[in-house]
Amino acid sequence: MDGDGRPEMTDDEATVTAADIARIAGVGRAAVSNWRRRYADFPEPVGGTASSPTFSLKEIEEWLRLQGKVQALPLRERAWQQIRAATDDLRLGEAVAEAAELLCGKGTPRLVPQQAVELLKEYREQSGEEAVRFLLDRYAEVHSRRLAETPPEVAEFMARLAGPGVRTVLDPACGLGILLSAMKGVEHAYGQEIEEALARIAKIRLDLTGIPGEVRAGDSLRDDAWPDLLVDAVVCHPPFNERNWGYDELVHSPRWEYGLPPKTESELAWVQHALSHLVPGGLALLLLPAVVAARRSGRRIRSNLLRRGALQAVIGLSAKTVGGTGLPVHIWILRKPADDGPPPSRVLMAEAEPGTFDEVIEVWREFQADREREIDRPGLCRTVPVIELVDDAVDVTPGRYVGAQEVSASDFPAIRERLLRGLKRTIELIPEAVPGGGRTMPLVTVSELERIGALEMVQAGRFEIDGTGQPVITDQDLLSGSRPRGQTSPEGRIRLRPGDVVVAVRGGELAARVIRESGLLLGPRLTLLRPDPAHLDADFLAGFLQATAAVAGTPSGIGRFDPRRSQVPRLPLEEQRRYGEAFRRIAEFGDQLREIEQAAHRALVSIALGFVTGTLTPPPGRGSA
Structure with a gap:
């Protein structure tokens, strides 16, 4: 036992699962299953169950080396497997938080084996803070299906939308702390996370970023850890479609200034919780599923948010941008009403992707400077009158209001000329191939x-x-x-x-x-x-x-x-190069087709607009009997 009475774990005792082996070797789990079937000398399980066996880390490492599948188990992997084997999945977050805190010179070992601590310290001496980041990132990877992470590029986008003048910020559902750590330059950050282990990890991430702050554990809706706190900005990626959010206990909460959230509208509870923590004029930015913008059960609250000037912008992001859930999402930007004039009569609607983030931020700044300004950039954004939104549906889905990119009839001659040139180039790029006889290549x-x-x-x-x-x-x-x-x-x-x-x-x-x-x-x-x-x-x-x-x-x-x-x-290298040249032309052909698709759409819109307005007509002598 070590000095704290914990059993000391050695490399001989550390165990790994099939998923761990796959990660060490950089292969899929199916490959590990194939190895077990194909190789008689593959190590036998030392524990676990028939469906989820565990293996000796030492035996697996030796076998992988002998097979040439890894040269040596990296130091960080050795340390990780020690931590991984020291506890079960339910407490892995605690072990990771403890290990990261130890690397930062805080706390004492309770779950983490001393050998793992020494390995991590050695890794830290080699790579500095990267050792701590490795632990946080590996934990997120292992639990990627359970943890709803905010993609770093989206977190940075939300932080920039919040603005450079933010001094204090709160994230009431901070998870791993990715959104909070994107708020660089703030004087103090506050966070709350329902899982204590994740709260500790979020605090460590803040420390690595150099942001002064504090993260507390607890259920923000049921047991607010910051009940009297008012901040300049709230950023939040709350749980989606949560049913057990506390509806029955929280019916009389003073936070429901815009209406009691229905039991099926947990996201609107988070919206109002965020608003309750803002100073007058402060901003809240929440990443929400797109369905929140149009669900019938939430239309009364959406209407009140619009009429009182709280909901100021909705920015649509594609499912591909966020990933994970496979669902499209929106960023809602809300402002705590202040005694600085009547509520704005317009709301900014925008569609964004990483390539247009900068442009959307620029437009948001313009709208903040003049919230009555009429802005219409087809394909990107539009400021929509509130009166147009508060109909029976109160649908605030940006795609309903952001039109296609503007094309005029006068553009048609130039568009047509570019389209013709593009079609000629497309014909030149059409790949060639000849029958291959169906031969099977090794x-x-x-x-x-x-x-x-x-x-x-x-x-x-x-x-x-x-x-x-x-x-x-x-x-x-x-x-x-x-x-x-x-x-x-x-x-x-x-x-x-x-x-x-x-x-x-x-x-x-x-x-x-x-x-x-x-x-x-x-x-x-x-x-x-x-x-x-x-x-x-x-x-x-x-x-x-x-x-x-x-x-x-x-x-x-x-x-x-x-x-x-x-x-x-x-194949021989010369044959590879023959195929490689063909694949390169196929890639060029695909790029050209995407350009042609865009040009063809612009040509169709332009000529149709010209016919409707009379600025273009069909050529004479065609279509007559």
């Missing part, structure tokens, strides 16, 4: 290519894009085919080289791109494949990975896509 896994040195593979963990430093490519950039727009500090990040292949999987979609330019950093949750050009062609590799995803067929199949298990044909 296949090799990416894992095997890595083992023989034909490529290197690195999987980026979770981290926050801080908006400073060098350009970083994200999954959003890859899936949309756009150029990287974000920036982050290069410290501890992976620098990309021309010829690298980057793979993203998100929301049932997969994208693989060959990097052509220098100076980019690998974004969070992306996979880097760095082929040796003497053995493997980059375009060939990216093309077949994309084709593998197409064969997966369904979003769930793609969601389980594991690059290491993916197979590519085993």
Whole structure:
């Protein structure tokens, strides 16, 4: 036993699950199941159940090394498995919080084995604060299905919408602290989280960011830890569609200034809770499911929020932008009414994606300066009269009010000319292929290519894009085919080289791109494949990975896509280059088709508008009998 009377755990005693083994080896769980069936020398379970066995970490590490699947268990993985094995899933958050606090020089070991503490301290000496961030990010990864995380880029967007003048901020459902830690520059941050372990983790994240603050544990709606607190801003990503939020106990709460939230409208309870903590003129920003904007049961509260000038903006985000739930979401921006004039007669409605975040922030600033200003930027935003919103439905879904991008009839000649040039280029790019006779090509896994040195593979963990430093490519950039727009500090990040292949999987979609330019950093949750050009062609590799995803067929199949298990044909380098050139032209063809689709839509709108207004007419002599 150690000095605190806890049984000391050694590497010989530490155990791992199949999911842990998959994470250590960088493969899917199915690969571990295959190893157990195919290899007679695969270690036998030492515990667990038939459906969820556990294995000796020492035996697994030795087997993986002998098989060439890992060279050595990294220091951080060894420490993590010690922590992971010291407790069950229900208390893992406590162990992670304790370990992170110990690395920050706080607290005493209770759950974390002393050997794990020593390993973590050694890792911290090597990598500094990255050791603490690793623990927080790995915990979030292990419990990604249970924890509703705010994507870092969305958290930063909400923080920028809150404005630079915020001195105090509250997040009453702060989870892992991602939203609070995005509020850089505030004088003090306050948080509350129903799970004590998560509250501790959120506090550690605040400390890492350098934001002074305090996070308390408890149920914010039932037992507010900050009952008398008034702040400049509230940011919140509350639980979605929660039924047991306290309706029966909280019927007479003074917070329901805009109406008692129905039992099925927990989100409107969070909206009013946020407003109750604001100073007059303060702002609340909440990330809510899109259905809250139109559910019939919430129309009375929405109407009151609009009539009294509390609801000032609704910004729509696609399901792809947020991920996780697979649902579209909205950012509601609310202002605590102040004695500074009558309520505004307009509400800002906007549709945003990472590429337009800056533009939407600029428009929001304009609207804040003059809340009666008429703004209409088709395809992006519009200020809608409140009287237009408070009808029978009181639907505040932005998509109903933000029109398509404006096109005039006078633009048609130029649009038509560009469309013709684009169609000519499209014809030139149509790929060519000849019958192949249905031959079966020998296949090799990416894992095997890595083992023989034909490529290197690195999987980026979770981290926050801080908006400073060098350009970083994200999954959003890859899936949309756009150029990287974000920036982050290069410290501890992976620098990309021309010829690298980057793979993203998100929301049932997969994208693989060959990097052509220098100076980019690998974004969070992306996979880097760095082929040796003497053995493997980059375009060939990216093309077949994309084709593998197409064969997966369904979003769930793609969601389980594991690059290491993916197979590519085993071909001579010259044959690879022939396929690679074809795949490169296919990618160019796809990009060109997307451009043509946009140009064709603009041409249709422009000519139809011209016919309706009389500024354009059909050519003479056509259509007559």
